[in-house]
Amino acid sequence: MSETTQFFCRQPKSVDLIENYTEVEGFPKPDAEVRCALYSPNGHVFAYTQPSKVVLVNVKDGSSSNEVVAEVDVKEAFDLHFSPNGRYLAIWTRPQLIDRESGVWSDNISIFDAESKKIVTKWANKHQGGWQPQFTQDSKIMAKNFHNKEIHFFEVSDNFDIKKPSYKFKLQDSAATFQNFQISPGKNPAVAIFIPEKGGKPAQVLIYNIPSFNQPICSRSFFKAEKCQLKWNALGTALLALASTDHDTSNKSYYGETNLYLLGIAGSYERIDLKREGPIHDITWSPSAREFAVSYGYMPSETTFFDARGNAIHSLPTAPRNTIIYSPHGRFVLVAGFGNLQGTVDVYDRQNKFGKVCTFEASNTSVCEWSPCGRFVLTATTSPRLRVDNGLKVWHASGQLVYYREYPELFSITWKPQPLEKFPGLRQLESAPEPQQSAKDYLAKRAASRGSATAKPAGAYRPPHARNSGVAATSTSLYQKELQSNFGASGNGGRKTVPGMVPGVAPPQQKEGKSAARNRKKKEAKKSEGSASPAPEGSNDSVPAESGVVGGVVSLEEKKIRSLLKKIRAIETLKMKQASGESLEDTQVSKINKEDEIRKELADLGWTDSS
Secondary structure (H helix, E strand, O other), rough: OOEEEEEEEEEEEEEEEEOOOOOOOOOOOOOOOOOOOEEEEOOOOOEEOOEEEEEEEOOOOOOOOOEEEEEEOOEEEEEEEEOOOOOOEEEEEEEEEOOOOEEEOOOOOEEEOOOOOOOEEEEEOOOOOOOOOEEOOOEEEEEEEEOOOEEEEEEEOOOOOOOOOOOEOOOOOOOOOEEEEEEEOOOOEEEEEEOOOOOEEEEEEEEEEEEEEEOOOEEEOOOOOEEEEEEEEEOOOOEEEEEEEEOOOOOOOOOEEEEEEEEOOOOOOEEEOOOOOOOEEEEEEEOOOOEEEEEEOOOOEEEEEEEOOOOOEEOOOOOOOOOEEEEOOOOEEEEEEEOOOOOOEEEEHHHOEEEEEEEEEEOOOEEEOOOOOOOOOEEOOOOOOOEEEEEEEEEEEEOOOOEEEEEEOOOOOEEEOOHHHOOOOOOOOHHHHHHHHHHHHHHHHHHHHHHHHOOOOOOOOOHHOOOOOOOHHHHHHHHHHHHHHHOOOOOOOOOOOOOOOOOOOOOOOOOOOOOHHHHHHHHHHHHHHHOOOOOOOOOOOOOOOOOOOOOOOOOHHHHHHHHHHHHHHHHHHHHHHHHHHOOOOOOHHHHHHHHHHHHHHHOOOOOOOOO
């Protein structure tokens, strides 16, 4: 059994991860910077960008070598998108304004036919978000958005006219606009279209058979829907619509409101009732198309599995999780907490009554994928989401780390797509292979760092000037200095220390206010009459109260250390919240990521944990 993953730092590389973990020989390396690299869905072609062209490499199993099959003469390509069968490659380049007066832009989207090795059509779209055209499963029909009012469908041929669509969907309300659409997989393609609510009118999800747009085969209207995520099952028979708003009218959630709806091509629809309040973190269909899973609720969240009719069939224990990924055969399901969570990964056996297989930690994960055979899990930390600890880990489904590799910068990583028929379903999970030396070294290093962290005693902080002096920490602490200053331990007669005062010289007298003068005269009158009791010992009415700064003079270095330690305490508080499953904001997560920098700065100032 051989599986391959592709990843690229500055240059893409193809590596055989299961047999010998070495770079595949004969892969044509790029000469310049790569902005985007992509496998075709069938795994036959690998495309990557260069400043002056886009290169297509033959990586089909059984081929004699990884040879360049085509070079597309397109400059400064920024994004790529393959059709489902890998025949057509859509290329997006940065648009250029040709005529400012008329507002004409350059044709920055090209469709390249990998079989005929030529560009079949071009058009302009200056927005990179949602630029990708959509294809049916057999790639015979292509659809593209036209100003969010029409969807144009084209029968793809060698030279089809992008200005003359074969079919056209147009909204009946001229003032309305749709937000997004999604073509279903399967042999009988349908298209789902989302129209957001506007002007008091409810939002709508409409499903049409292609190319029959006279009457929708299923429609659903609902409020509280500014955005909607559309997800078809693998057969194209049912659709999950995750509707959301940015603002929660009940003021219960910072994340707005989310609702989940299930629609079928037979016309059925229903709202999925979730038993806990809170946002919906993830929804995913099983590869079998017979069930789907939802992660929802305030942290710790709940994960529930539903059948194809929307009936709940199983719920996992609540835990801080926000990601659900089925294995390619649907045998195992991975439930993890990534993003602002700790990265704990649970693997469950779907065919064994959702019995837990293993749990492992994959912190700072930005990419997580099952291998095509369903026996391994790839996790990776990539840039620019995180610019430290970039690298990849390969785990066996039993939770054993089998391979580890670190990179200065890792921008993207993925398994090579392979047909499911190549890997028969698992009757029983085999034992994990022997870990590579890199995995053993990583695990040993992590165990040693954890052991040293727990064994290291926590000591009181001592300022730099008091270290290695043989003096007890208590005699040089700031608290002791304040005591000495307040109670006269420094020999100044019990007076407070005023910055800039010369030792041995009486402090300057302050001007007496009117109310203080009246009170003083009253006291003197009472004393002269002899009606008042003798003043208590130790009183010193002749010395006026001085205003000054309490404590000794603090050095700039010590002030800097105080400020850094305050940040460390705040980070520890945020980490405790994160460990308890509480959701953190992006600014709070960035504070946690700066902990190493702050500790390094403290170390440069001479501060240690034992200080």
